[in-house]
Amino acid sequence: MNESKLIQKAIKGNEKAFEKLLEIHSDQLYRTAFLYVGNREDALDVVQETACKAFLAVKQLREERYFLTWLTKILIRCAYDVLKKRKKEVPADENIIELIPGKREKRDEALDLVGAIEQLNEPQRNAIILFYYQDLPLTGIAEIMNIPENTVKTHLYRGKNQLKKLLGGDGYNGKETIS
Amino acid sequence: MEKKLFHDQYEKIEVPRDQVVQAIKTGVRRANSKKKLRKKRVIFISTAAAAGLFISSSFMFPSFSKVMADMPVVGYLYKDSVGEKLAAQKLITKLNETVSVKGIDVTVTSAYYDGAVMGVTFDVKGKVKTEKDGRIQGFYEIFNGDKTLGETKEVVYMNPTETGFTGKIQLSYPKAELPADTTFPLEFRSIGDKKGSWRFDVPVKQLPFETKAVNQERTREGMKVHFDSIITGQASTAVNYSFTHPKEGKYDDIRFEFFDDNGRPIHWLSDTSLEKNEKGNQVTIKGRTIIPQALKGKTRYIEVQPAVSLSEPNQFVSLTEAAPVRIQSSRQDLSVTIEKVSYNNKHFMVDFQINNGHKMGMYDMFYKDFARNDIILVKETRKDIFEEPIKHKVKVLNEKQLRFRSTFDISGLSHFSPQKYVLRVNLGSMAVNMPQEMEPVKINLE
Structure with missing residues (x-):
């Protein structure tokens, strides 16, 4: 069964089709969640929450080709919910430790970037994740974030610069910094 | 360049696939328990042009293989509790009929027919392409796709076993009259990546059951729900009802919530529309809700809370x-x-x-x-x-x-x-989510 059929079934409330669809995109869902929350446990929570919220609302999805966009939107919302919750729970200085440069060396390159992305503000982070990781076109990001394309560009630009600073490559051009 | 780098790192994030799939399932199950008492429904649209397209499907409450995602036990997804209970009581008929197409053998291994619920188990052998998770997907049709019935086509997943795969189908018998002894046509249209026709006439015999007339009704805004009877099987209960509404409310919808004598909710498995009759300006739909347990002895009565959602034109x-x-x-x-x-x-x-x-x-x-x-x-x-x-x-x-x-x-x-x-x-999309409750009904089981 192709994806479009599955989406049609899912919209009608078919659980199996819905689960199947999410399974098809499970890597992307998990990785995106991971980028936001930075650890496995929370990322799994985000995926679970997304599955729950999305299934409750799937009937409201009108255009099947927007399925993934719609799902991503929900995922991001859920990721921020987890982050918000965490902010309340985690004492502030733990975040500060994360920023000490020496500690970072041992971390995986990907995790390093995840850590840096976590420091970005919300629109920048969204723009970076959606553009660089999810490979979405600017129009798609604008749609998800509910902002004009040019604003997306601005967030991308600023977010990138911020990342460069965070990753210790301040003053260099992009290539040298992140590669 | 940068983009590729980001992408490579993205790919590097290791995905604990099993756990992710489990998270998805748990999420859906949670969603289900939130809306468990809401019916699975077709998309509601009320624009005139699109209406033509959907008229036939407005009664298509998906009635088959409604999974038991409401079960409050983790990992209990997709299990057929009716079948299991019957198996424990040795009330399942063993069958052994094989159809081979394109090197794939499908064998129907057992069937049951309890109250108004039927179940079939089957095994698959042969070279089949599996899904990522090791299961295979099949697509089947029952009753030859009879258009007068509700949904007749469905996807089923089969789990790997030592020798091949095994799967099960559960369905609510889609007709008002329940024959004591019958066969029902079941055809697999695809197994894994192979298309074909694996056809069976599955013989089923109804297990001993009890029917009790109910005869209670509730009305609201020109709509009437009449509870006709309750069928108590060995491991399932079926509530038969008639829902009458004016013709112009053809997208109006009735839903039920069930509670036991302690006020605890009772999960239902499926809701099927069996017949539709028109008389003057009135339309009556005969429907049946299946509860996947025999309630007699467990509760003195069931309390039904009916609610109608009134459709709205654009x-x-x-x-x-x-x-x-x-x-x-x-x-x-x-x-x-x-x-x-x-x-x-x-x-x-x-x-x-x-x-x-x-x-x-x-x-x-x-x-x-x-x-x-x-x-x-x-x-x-x-x-x-x-x-x-x-x-x-x-x-x-x-x-x-x-x-x-x-x-x-x-x-x-x-x-x-x-x-x-x-x-x-489109007020309709609001209306469909805000049903109007009727007075609850107590159905005595004793």
Whole structure:
């Protein structure tokens, strides 16, 4: 069964089709969640929450080709919910430790970037994740974030610069910094 | 370059696949327990053009293989508790019939027929392409796809075993009369990546059961639900009912919640529409709800809480009309007030308030979605056609008062004029989620 059929079934409330669809995109869902929350446990929570919220609302999805966009939107919302919750729970200085440069060396390159992305503000982070990781076109990001394309560009630009600073490559051009 | 690098790192994030799949399932199961008492329904749309397309499916309550995702036990997904209970009592008929197509053997291994529920188990052998998780997917049809019945086609997943794969199908018998001894046609159309026709006539014999007449009814706004009878099987209970509504309310829908004598909710498995009869202006639908347990002895009575959702036609607001314009349901307390309309050659802006600011128990997100999806600028000539809406943004003006502003991007429209466009307000999507409760009914089981 192709994806479009599955989406049609899912919209009608078919659980199996819905689960199947999410399974098809499970890597992307998990990785995106991971980028936001930075650890496995929370990322799994985000995926679970997304599955729950999305299934409750799937009937409201009108255009099947927007399925993934719609799902991503929900995922991001859920990721921020987890982050918000965490902010309340985690004492502030733990975040500060994360920023000490020496500690970072041992971390995986990907995790390093995840850590840096976590420091970005919300629109920048969204723009970076959606553009660089999810490979979405600017129009798609604008749609998800509910902002004009040019604003997306601005967030991308600023977010990138911020990342460069965070990753210790301040003053260099992009290539040298992140590669 | 940078993009590739980001992407590579993205790929590096290790995915604990099993756990992710489990998270998805748990999420869906949670969603289900939140809406467990809501019926699985077809998409509700009420535009006239699209209505033609959907008339036949308005009674298509998916009745088959409704999974038991409501089970409060983790990992208990997709299990057939009726079948298991019957198996424990040795009430399942063993079968052994094999059909081979394209090197794939499908063997029907057992079947049961309890009250109004049927189940079939089957094994698959042969070279089949599996899904990522090791299961295989099959697609089947029952009753030769009889269009007068509800949904007759469904996907089924089969789990790997030592020798091949095994799967099961559960269905609610889709006809009003329950034959004591029958066969039902079952055809697999695809197994894994192979298409073909694996056909069976599955013999089933109804296990001993009891039927009790109920004869209680409730009415509300010209609608009537009559509880006809209750069938108690060995491991399942079926509630037969008739739902009568005026013809113009053909998208009206009835739902039930069930509770035991301690007020605890009873999960139901499926709800099927069996027959539809028209008499004058009245339409009566015979339906059946299956509860996957024998309730007799466990509770003295079941309390049923019926609720009807009253469908609403689309309503349109002419842009030349002076605001404010109030769109009001004639059947229930739902409304949208168009407060202000303005436009230039790039944007069309509309301010509106929903339900006079009364949330009526619904959450904010619900109204935001409604504001986004159901108050739409459409071309007058195409107002009944369901198509992608003009790109628009929704701004919350006042969350407490449910006031919103939608800004439509009309720069891409070649000939925008207020005479050619209208606002379409779909109160129906609100109505469908806000059913009107009737007085509860107690059905005595003793």
